[in-house]
Amino acid sequence: MSGRSSAQRRRNILLHAALAPLALIWLFPLWMMFIFSTMDDNGIFSPHVVLTPSTHFLENFNALEADTGFIRATTISILVATAYTLLSVTLTSMAGWALASYRFVGKGVVLATILGTLTLPYFVVVIPQFIMVARDFHLDNTWFALIVPPLFNSLGVLFMRQSFAMMPSELFDAARVEGVKEWRIFLYVAVPLARPTLAALSIILFLHSWNNYLWPLLINSQPAMMTAPVALGSLIGLTKVSWGGIMTGAVILTAPMLVLFVTLQRHFIAGISAGAVK
Template sequence: MKKSSTELKRSILLHGAMAPLALIWLFPLWMMLVFSTMDDNGIFSPGINLAPSTHFAANFAALEADTGFVRATTISVLVAIAYTLLSVALTSMAGWALASYRFVGKRTVLTTILGTLTLPYFVVVIPQFVMVARDFHLDNTWFALIVPPLFNSLGVLFMRQSFLMMPGELFDSARVEGVKEWRIFLFVAMPLARPTLAALSIILFLHSWNNYLWPLLINSRPEMMTAPVALGSLIGLTKVSWGGIMTGAVLLTAPMLVVFLLLQRHFVAGIAAGAIK
């Protein structure tokens, strides 16, 4: 009974300490929602209004008229889904090869992958743009939006660690039985890595969903704009549509919060699985 009372006190203290931190994190999200329901004059009014207003529909109508936001969001969804599926497949195969096979230059490959994690994206993006747009003439295409960013070094290392944690005897017994390597990978290793795959899928989808710089560089056609680029186009030299930006930000953030809340158990399990050896 005494132990139960001590645990209850610790739980109360922990929740009491974490609640203010949670409120600090949630307050900007709430103000984003409030601002999305105001016109520009209301956003820049002297006082701080914590209650939503009634201009959300008007802001959305203006946002759609200025940017074609529904079309841009549809493009972002399609690109993010394709990118996630292809990148998960690519990083899983690379992680499996690095975890299961011995080959000449394996240490060099691992060192190179680790080294790419230290490179800022801005160092890579310009040569990547020159190669895709000037050399291959693939700018303003779906291929350019999806394929060049596919390889994810962190995802490769993440999947490699997950495969290394699995019992090697299970794969060896399958090889003794004559099971082909691709079947071992697809039907033995991949199901065991399901929590890690779920966590990696969430990370990659959010990465694509929030990507702004690469779609901005590689596409110049308005009909190929992704949603973050569409929101960025509202910032002009003489006018900034803050109500439209806040409305678009809410529409882009809310689905991701819902998805994360629904899948947080798989996300935490995948992160833990990839972190413990």
């Protein structure tokens, strides 16, 4: 046993030694982004490589807030991402449950359609979606336009369908024999068992909404409805680019996501790997 544990320890040391340089390569751009957020524009474009923070972070943030109203934009992004995640997880889990548990006419066509939408680039559907929401329904510059049109997520539906399909059907059949209603089986039996998958899907959907740039840029023309990524993009002008403000905003938007992932990485990994073993 001691020889086996010693060999396992050596393998772990070698694995960490091999992965540590890769982790540093991934972390270095994030560190430089933070360093640039503490510099003025002259420092950012200095030919000398600086690896320690400077003292201009608050100045960059004040300029960013004055130019874009970044606090308001970040608040809008938080509200939109939270609402989008809650609604999309609810819809995708219900659709996944229906596809995994019930037989109905056209089920194969529905699955084929969902799979087909995964092959379509987003740029193919964004213009018709914009015309429908803005011109036909006149819902541009509204919370509805920010949250509802992107709600359906094909990958999320398939993700939840696979999770529910892996659960023992005998458990649900026993509940049906006892007379439990279908919505109770879904809510009190299936959903608790799918908690790791729901956590992983929630993180993916929240990040998708948090980083979404194109759709909020198209559907909102009023500065009061700008999300944080769009606010950062507005700093890139024809004659001037506020690099210090962009770096500061990028740090502010990136830091919470890193904390969120580190905090919930156990649930994320469990949810992603749930489909690996059947």
